[in-house]
């Protein structure tokens with residue numbers, strides 16, 4: 378018998394228990410995390426966004442299979458004539474991402490389960506803040522406990538195994554050196570060290586990359602200024618205040634004098650709904666407008682004496698911050714790319730206080746560049762910049778095809794293969810941001 382076999386068996390057992398654990402983990406997909414990762418850039422629960430509110434989704438469709446077809450490729454669901462697909466296809470001017478190949482049935486089931494079980498967040502009228510009925514972490518705890526139990530079982534089994542071995546050795550009269558206790562066993566120590574470095578290294582790297590990221594950041598501002606009241610209820614256009622957003626890299630924050638264009642006349646807050654801060658405390662809108670007057674140096678009783686040049690700037694806290702090594706340009710996205718503010722900033726018109734809705738990580742930028750089609754709007758706006766791509770596309774098709782057909786050194790099978798692959802390439806129905814260089818490091822990094 379080979380002396381090192383017991384160690385081999387123990388390792389096998391240990392790996393087996395890890396394996397069982399990972400299977401359990403995969404089959405119980407976290408629908409919420411999947412929804413947040415894949416869908417939340419366009420969909421929210423309980424309200425419409427770029428995509429429609431998904432609350433009560435399954436009641437609108439004939440069956441879940443149709444929903445699955447839609448999520449994988451909405452165009453197929455439309456051409457199959459599913460009534461809800463036909464109905465909802467024109468909900469937004471932009472199309473939903475086709476997830477075919479990047480989502481599994483099990484993942485869709487998990488997302489649908491999350492949608493089915495989702496309940497609106499209940500606002501406690503006593504002012505106790507918001508109460509979320511669901512507990513997100515319970516799954517993690519269950520998996521932790523399961524893996525702990527499996528680990529203990531594996532250890533017990535290994536102990537039993539080694540005892541049995543010892544007994545059978547004793548019975549057969551084979552003498553072996555005393556077994557090394559497990560904490561001195563080199564194989565265990567090496568394995569513990571590897572596990573430690575892999576997990577530790579992963580956590581350190583992840584933590585370092587995430588430094589400075591601040592999704593959901595919602596600082597308290599000097600004035601409780603509500604986007605819901607202004608951009609939502611009163612439908613003031615974003616560009617009235619963030620005027621440079623289509624012209625330059627940055628979206629400007631409006632000066633006090635822009636506010637005063639309206640607030641010279643509007644000195645009370647009475648028409649809109651009650652306002653609450655994050656803790657659920659009621660906000661007096663009129664008192665907030667008076668804060669604005671302090672900055673402006675404006676006395677509503679003596680409006681004629683107001684001198685706009687004496688206004689002091691309001692020190693708004695900047696919410697969205699990219700690191701200095703990243704170049705991001707608003708006009709490129711808003712004007713040329715026709716990306717909606719909401720795709721990146723969330724449903725601002727529903728927010729009283731602005732909150733950072735997206736992660737602003739590199740993965741976030743890159744994923745959108747992978748999925749989003751470039752709007753070749755050169756017909757309507759006279760932007761000839763992109764016409765070159767269409768020309769390349771057509772040139773490629775005709776000249777390459779002629780070259781393959783005219784090539785006498787190829788046999789019929791090789792020709793067919795070459796033509797097929799060319800047609801695959803030119804049949805590419807659309808050009809995505811990644812195809813015009815949206816994944817090139819130097820486009821985003823100085």
Ligand code: HEC
Pocket residue numbers: 412415416417418419420427428429430431434437444447448461465466467468469470471472473474476480488
């Ligand atoms: C890029 C934006 C975008 C993303 C990402 C996105 N959707 Fe959509 N979705 C839409 C739009 C827009 C519509 C409305 C149809 C239209 O106008 O083309 C829609 C419609 C739907 C519908 C039909 C809704 C109804 O009322 O019947 C379902 C179901 C759906 N999406 C599920 C998902 C799921 C699940 C995910 C994540 C895996 C997802 N979507 C990710 C944009 C998106």
Ligand code: HEC
Pocket residue numbers: 598602604607608613614615616617618619630631693694695696697698718719722725726730731
């Ligand atoms: C009446 C003026 C006004 C209008 C209209 C307005 N905003 Fe704002 N916006 C502000 C002010 C003032 C701030 C800074 C205070 C704050 O963050 O709430 C701001 C902040 C923001 C921020 C956060 C900036 C940061 O610090 O990172 C975003 C994003 C934003 N606005 C988007 C929008 C969008 C999208 C719309 C249209 C739906 C809009 N705004 C309409 C005045 C306005």
Ligand code: HEC
Pocket residue numbers: 615616619622626627628629630697698699705707710711716717718719720721722737
């Ligand atoms: C493609 C994503 C994207 C779109 C679309 C977008 N923004 Fe932004 N926005 C950002 C990012 C990223 C930042 C942070 C920029 C930085 O720190 O340099 C930002 C910052 C801002 C700021 C803070 C001031 C500044 O420029 O840093 C305001 C205000 C703002 N956005 C308003 C808007 C408005 C209004 C629209 C729609 C007209 C809009 N954004 C569309 C991604 C986007």
Ligand code: HEC
Pocket residue numbers: 600601602603604606607611613618631632633635636637638639640643645646647648649652662663665666669
């Ligand atoms: C285009 C007109 C317009 C502009 C510009 C404008 N407001 Fe308002 N503001 C309103 C209206 C309308 C109301 C709601 C009044 C009501 O419902 O009684 C309001 C309400 C308010 C309120 C009370 C509700 C709340 O949001 O807390 C504050 C504070 C306020 N504005 C501050 C500002 C500041 C600061 C600016 C500049 C960044 C500004 N406003 C720019 C029209 C404007």
Ligand code: HEC
Pocket residue numbers: 699703704705706709710713714715716720721737738741742743745746749750751752810813814815820821
């Ligand atoms: C919601 C989708 C979306 C997100 C998120 C997004 N972009 Fe873009 N981006 C686009 C689109 C669409 C274009 C193409 C614009 C055009 O037609 O030229 C683009 C173009 C660009 C370009 C020019 C590429 C080229 O080759 O001309 C740069 C640079 C860029 N984005 C940087 C960023 C950075 C940095 C971020 C993250 C902070 C980001 N983008 C996030 C949609 C997005």
Ligand code: HEC
Pocket residue numbers: 586587589590699700703737738739742743746815816817818819820821822
């Ligand atoms: C579409 C825009 C975009 C492209 C293309 C891009 N990056 Fe980034 N990158 C970013 C943004 C945004 C961040 C900041 C992320 C953050 O704050 O966490 C970043 C951060 C980084 C960091 C710092 C670590 C981190 O994740 O924060 C490194 C390193 C990096 N990028 C390297 C690259 C390399 C190498 C390439 C080319 C293969 C590349 N980037 C292409 C947008 C981009």
